[in-house]
Amino acid sequence: xxxxxxxxxxxKALLLCLGLIIPINGVGQESNEKKTNYHFKGRISRxxxxxxxARSATVASLLHLTxxxxxxxxxxxxxxxAGRVIWMWGGESKIEALIEKGTAFVKRIHxxxxxxxxxxxxxxIITTDVNSVPIPASVxxxxxxxxxxxxxxxxxxIYPFGRRVNHWNRGASVPDMSQTETKMWFFYVxxxxxxxxxxxxxxxxxxxxxxxxxxxxxxxxxxxxxRSYAKKHARRNFVLCDAHVPSGGIVHNGELMFDLHSFPxxxxxxxxxxxxxILEKGxxxxxxxxxxxxxxxxxxxxxxxxYIVEIDNFGNSDHAGQYRESDKFHVWxxxxxxWFINQPESYRNKxxxxxxxxxxxxxxxxxxxxPLRRFEHYSASMTSPKGQRQEETIKKIWxxxxx
Numbered sequence: 548x549x550x551x552x553x554x555x556x557x558x559k560a561l562l563l564c565l566g567l568i569i570p571i572n573g574v575g576q577e578s579n580e581k582k583t584n585y586h587f588k589g590r591i592s593r594x595x596x597x598x599x600x601a602r603s604a605t606v607a608s609l610l611h612l613t614x615x616x617x618x619x620x621x622x623x624x625x626x627x628x629a630g631r632v633i634w635m636w637g638g639e640s641k642i643e644a645l646i647e648k649g650t651a652f653v654k655r656i657h658x659x660x661x662x663x664x665x666x667x668x669x670x671x672i673i674t675t676d677v678n679s680v681p682i683p684a685s686v687x688x689x690x691x692x693x694x695x696x697x698x699x700x701x702x703x704x705i706y707p708f709g710r711r712v713n714h715w716n717r718g719a720s721v722p723d724m725s726q727t728e729t730k731m732w733f734f735y736v737x738x739x740x741x742x743x744x745x746x747x748x749x750x751x752x753x754x755x756x757x758x759x760x761x762x763x764x765x766x767x768x769x770x771x772x773x774r775s776y777a778k779k780h781a782r783r784n785f786v787l788c789d790a791h792v793p794s795g796g797i798v799h800n801g802e803l804m805f806d807l808h809s810f811p812x813x814x815x816x817x818x819x820x821x822x823x824x825i826l827e828k829g830x831x832x833x834x835x836x837x838x839x840x841x842x843x844x845x846x847x848x849x850x851x852x853x854y855i856v857e858i859d860n861f862g863n864s865d866h867a868g869q870y871r872e873s874d875k876f877h878v879w880x881x882x883x884x885x886w887f888i889n890q891p892e893s894y895r896n897k898x899x900x901x902x903x904x905x906x907x908x909x910x911x912x913x914x915x916x917x918p919l920r921r922f923e924h925y926s927a928s929m930t931s932p933k934g935q936r937q938e939e940t941i942k943k944i945w946x947x948x949x950x
Contacts, residue, residue, distance in 0.1 A: 582949065585627060585662040589784045590845035596787075596807065596853055599628040599664055600914040602945050603855050607631035608922045609665075610649030610743075616931050618655065620919060624942040627663055629656075630857070630916060631749060633740065634668035637719055639699075640679040646739060653744040657782075664787065666747035667740035669733055671756055675701045675718040677732065686735050689772055690727060699735075703728035710758060725759040730769040737773040741780055747787035748773070749809065754794060763797055763804065770804060774844065788844075789855075793832050796839030796852060803841040808852050810834040811859035812902065812915065814878045814886065816870055822890065824878050824898075826905050831875040835910050855916040856906060860884045860924070884921045888935065896940040903944050917941045 583598050602625060609617055609632040621629065633649055635642065656663060677699045687694040704722045705712050711721035722729045737748055757763060770788060777786035787806045797804040813833040814824035828835045833856075840850040860882050864871075867880040868889070878886035887895060899917060906915040919927045919941065927941060928934030 587783055587785060589778065591785060591787065591806065592845070593843075593847055593849065593853065597914070600807065600853055600855055600916075601948055602626055603628035603630065603914060603916045604919040604941065605630045605857055605916055606920045607634070609633070609920060610652055611645065612920075612923070613648060613652040616928055616934075617920060617926070618652075618659070619930070620926075620928050620938055621656070621663075622659055624919065624938060625945050626919060627660075628666065628747070628916075629663060629919075630666045630747075630855075631668050632665045633743070633745070634670060635736075636670055636672055637674040637676060637715075639674065639677040642680065642736070642739065646743060650743050657744060664746045665744065666749055666787070667736075667743075667745045668749040668751065669736045669740075670751040671721055671753070672715055672751075673701060673704045673720055673722040673729070673732065674715075677701050677704070682731065683735070685738075686731050689734055689776075690731055692727075699732055700728055704732060706758065711755065721755050723759060724753075724756045724765045724769070729756075730765060730772075733769050734772050734776075737786070738776055738780075741773075741777055741786060744782055746782055746785065747789070750788065750790040753790040753797070754792065763799060766797070766804065767799065785845075792834070792839075794839075795834065795837040796841075798839050798841045801841050803839070803843050803852055805852070806844055808834065808838045808854035809916075810854065810856050811861075811883060812856040812906075813876075814883060815875075816877075816879050818870055818872065821870075822868075822879050822886075823894075824886065826902060826909075828909060835906070835913060838910075838912050849912075851910075851912040853912050853914065855914045857916040858883045858887050858918050858921070860921060884918070884925055887918070888925055892936050895935060895937055899937060899940055900944060917944065 584595055585598055587595050604626045606617065606629040609629060633645060653665060656665065678701050680699050682697060682699055684694040704726050705720045706723040714721045724730065740748055753766065757766060760766060773786065778784050789805050789807045789809045791810050792808050796808050812826060813831050815827050815830045817823045817825060834854060838851045838854045840852055842848045863882055863885055864874060864877045864880045869880045881889060903915040906913045918925060926934050927937035929936050929938040
């Protein structure tokens, strides 16, 4: 070490002792954040993946709302994997407006934290509104089809013989992944999310889109196209792909389709203890202890693929606030996020600490995805008038990982 280097260190140490500088990333003290490895390019190691999942949060609709308070909350808590930041549930013709609004916000986020992963979603729905979306020549080219001047065609994406047609509503169906038009649509949306700077995509309930694709030939085909595009165009030449997998995961010849798995957290209503709930292995279709293993797309093998569980939304029952032993999906009659919102602030904070620890203690492959935002319905903010005030609890949970 040079004489000047010694002088610099000595000067900084003196200023530190005098209280004239603050020890952030300073002399002899590297921040906890820097000790955690978030580096990946072209592939992701298990340790880096788990570093991200350990600080994973749903920030659903982040790019729809583009709120300064959400950006402040993300910076304050230190989230590293932000889930569901952009999505469509029908309304496919709004994709251009969503991208135009969200792209500048993505750049702001990456300016404050270049390591953060933002996740978009492509859900298990297609509506007649997709008929208004033009198909770019690049999408035809990807599927070796001669380019023509036309829009996507809803009727070419749905199951034949009426299966799952109008499943969500009239003109809103479950797409059939064995249809070329469906693969073109999923590739197109994934391409648009990647071009925005997103590095992860959630693919919803994949297992209801494969009724005519039980060996997942078509799913594997479209995933290969998306991964190939990401390798050339994504920020770090890679896109993390996941989906809800009630079966525990999709594996073909020992190879996993996804980079991580995800699922609802499935809280279990506690009979006799009004509105309280716990997590439990083996309850209903919960994923705890069931995440399938194999060879990952990044080339490392595992007995059980790392996964995240979330506080999900899927609609309330007709008995919200009431216990029904036969109802294993709702929590006291609510879906998961509405049950959570309906708890007192103190219980919400207590339950997040419990849930995060419970998952880690009961399955080393699992991580609890904490809620920073769930669409317009919920925000963890401590400052917003509508905030539910879990922000500081989430910050403390993640800070404790480095203690």
